[in-house]
Amino acid sequence: MAKVKHHREPLFHIVKRDDMVWWQAWLVRIATIVISVFLMGLLSKMLTEKSLLETFEIMYRGVFGRIETGSTVMLWKYLQEIAILLCLALALTPAFKMKFWNCGAEGQALIGGFASMICMIELGKTLSYPVLLAVIAVTSMLAGALWGLIPAVFKALFNTNETLFTLMMNYIATQIIAYYVYLKGGGSNIIQPVAEGNLPTIGGNRYLVNILVVALLTVFVYVYLKYSKHGYEISVVGESQNTARYIGINVKKVIIRTMAISGALCGVAGMLLVAGTDHSINTNTVGGQGFTAIMVSWLGQFNPFIMVFMTGLICFLRLGAGKVADTCMLNSAFADIVVGIVILCVVGCEFLIRYSIKFRHGKKEVKA
């Protein structure tokens, strides 16, 4: 021991592992979520006078309670939030499976919503209701698809970087909406809700159509990716373009086709927001959910059904923490912080699932 050593022995080193069974992995994930929720409670304890339990109680009320004025249960609002976020995440998933990093759900949805808005304003009084609805659906999907196609064509032909390209397309979309709102809103910069071309209400519930549409889409995307020839091509292109070439898949065609679908599904989300929810549009209509959706798609491991749970979790935290912020007079950024903490923990726990940390304690005894 007296001899000079070049180095001390490391306290621990990190080793890759692949021995975790799926239920163990999920146990780690669930434990992480529980821990991160406690972290969040601790944070609110530090910022407010409320105890942990009270905080959770407020959160619960924020999601499952009743709005004081009406009879609408908050639950519907919760499901609506899930539907929109899930719709965007579903839209991104085919592109992501192809390893085409579409960061433009925000813009694609906004343009889709924009198409709905134009139809509602310009054609709302001339077309009959069913025709109008069909026109709205088709145009918003086409508009979203177009917004997705532009970067896809450039990627296919010139191999441009799709991440930057789709991000930039978001800003263009936002500016177009800003200008449109300025034109139509007169001085107020607000477009008053339009009565024509709203999606139908079922049993007096204004969110139910949105929820049903997204439920159908979830099944559609799942089946499309897993059981269709298109879905198979997407996986092959995503895993290895060389293999795709070798087998004779037209890679350019697949990129363009898939982005058209991804964009069109974003367009649907835009339609659900404009024709189905707000009946108006502004630059903040999608409100950054296009970016949250990227995370949802990843955390859901590109599986639509896992994505349902992830959106459920994120929306619960967002609504609940929003309510806490309201009740305790905290800044509205509180909700973002909470969602951030939880997602960071969830992403971090993937490290523990893939690697294990080895300590060197036992070694000295082995030597003897």
Add this chain to the structure above:
Amino acid sequence: MEKKPAIELKNITKRFGARVIANKNVNLTAYRGEILSILGENGSGKTTLMNMISGIYFPDEGQIFVDGEEAVILSPKDAFSYRIGMIHQHFKLVDVFSAAENIVLGIEDGKYNLKNSIKDITAISEQYGFDIQPEKKIYSMSVSEKQTVEIIKVLYRGADILILDEPTAVLTPQETEKLFNILRNMRDDGKCIIIITHKLHEVLSLSDRVAVLRKGEYVGTVNTAETNESELTEMMVGKKVELNIHRSEPKNSVDRLQVNGLTCVDRQGATVLDDVSFTAKSGEILGIAGIAGSGQRELLEAIAGLQHLSNGEITYINPNDGKLENLRDKTPVQIRDMGVRLSFVPEDRLGMGLVGNMDIVDNMLLRSYTKGKSIFLQRKAPKDLAMKIIKDLEVVTPGANTPVRRLSGGNVQKVLVGREIAASPTVLMVAYPVRGLDINSSYTIYNLLNEQKEKGVAIIFVGEDLDVLVELCDRIMVIGSGRITGVVDARTTTKEEIGLLMTKSKEDGKETANG
């Protein structure tokens, strides 16, 4: 004669995940003034073991002693402080730098002076007999020159324990002999040389002692002088292995594929194939030999419809009606639709032939998913095929739904070759089909190729091991810098003759430069 131990390994264990034990309780000693071969099949843990000495990995258990003292090696830098240097299989050089710049790169002694360094480099070169131009840029160097730079880089840092990972894999027989002479010089200078290899004849001709690993476990060390090929093979594989490749005479051989004046230019504008012409015959294995990167890949890809040609003709002679079909500028799908049964086992198995993250069934689907009008996939037939291949070729896998990247190299290759043969091809192209495979899997593949040959398939076999090419093929075509430098009869040729042909075009170039 008492030799001083340079490096000792005691009870070294390294795991990757819970299931993979790369090394288990390895005990090994290497002395100064000797060349020690580490022999083992692919996947036996040779490289992992050496990576622990050179600081790339850290052992989970056990100790390393350098010159009798326990050493903790956490990084390649630590390894250098123990005077240990490793020359990796894949070179780690900066292409746009000169040899000398690469050699001094990363030395932090605050005395950057390229002129002095070049003097030192020249001195080292002369001492051991290296042939190097210190100011030459890496990108204009041959593989053998690059390897020289890597070795000098290590010597320049004062290493006297040198580890070479499969150094001859990319060399011609002549270059190999040159390298071996240099290594012998270094040994005589008192350095400790450890060479990782799986080629038996190299072990026997070069090393003083051989340490054998099998499935991560240390089997034993023997003196080279007291052993022979079959004993070493037995230690390596764990049982006796017949080392002869069966070769039948071609029967009813007719022309199947004619290639005429093939010329191909890569993205940088360099000519990778230059006026290549040959004929592949049915019921015959045509070998293609050459230094890695001489245009073999481009040639096969051109025939498979994956490479754009600037000139030349590819003609397929249909065995049913003798009709001539032009394959040039056709996509793989078009070739398939023409009824040409062309199968291709590419060099890059998991990056091109298969999809690593997909299971065996979905990898079978690659060749057949377009069948049928339905928009949905039909997984029944590929599932049956997967089960059949697993059974017939004895693929070791937990099931047909295991991602192929989890299989060992040999099993991956069985899946790929099995799929390509299942299409009952008339032309079968295989590139480096046994690279990275253990001996038993290699022989399985040779037998499969021979079976196909006897069925009348025209086989084009791109290989690197000249011993195998000479034993397996009927004719061998040698390619050098994109040109055919000769076609020889495999039954009468020698390795030396092929080695000379491999470098022939280079020599031609030198002559013109001199004249």
